[in-house]
Amino acid sequence: MSLTELLPLTDVTACCAPLTREAISAENAEKLAKTLKAIADPARLRLISMVAAHEDAEACVCDLTEPLGLGQPTVSHHLKILVDAGIFTRDKRGTWAYYRLVPGALDSVAQHLVTV
């Protein structure tokens, strides 16, 4: 696993106050919107759900194409968006790359949205 594969490009785990409790800055709004856009897609939400539910909470593209009903290039494209957004890590082992959730990444997004 290379260092770049361990470090997401966007640090979505750097947590902020809920946006309904504290005025969100223009800069933080840009960052949060970028992360939300990455997950605001039905196929990518299902990928997140599938990877989390998979054995050892990781999966390769080979595990995901059939249940998702999409071709490998399309699935790889969605996976890349999730890696670039700091939601998934990518670990190349042998023939396949394995994807898993970055701990805390989705919780950080949720933390911005809670109001209570």
Add this chain to the structure above:
Amino acid sequence: MSLTELLPLTDVTACCAPLTREAISAENAEKLAKTLKAIADPARLRLISMVAAHEDAEACVCDLTEPLGLGQPTVSHHLKILVDAGIFTRDKRGTWAYYRLVPGALDSVAQHLVTV
């Protein structure tokens, strides 16, 4: 206030299990992606933050254009997207329409994303 203004078109408050805990159905993934898309915009995130922070937690477009630094048609467009997505209610009183957060709408989105 008319009945249609009280009922959001998308019932985002109908809560589901976190998507990392239970496989999300294709139908629920579509719904959640639609709501996420509505909030996945820097101006709309700032609008949510501003309306929540405003006196009585409601605001009209007249309160929002200046702090946001955008024209009234643009702000109205963003507000409409948030109303259509069930994030804001719209209450026309006199000259202006007043917007406020639908209770539980953002919390329901957050609930889908938490992993712990």
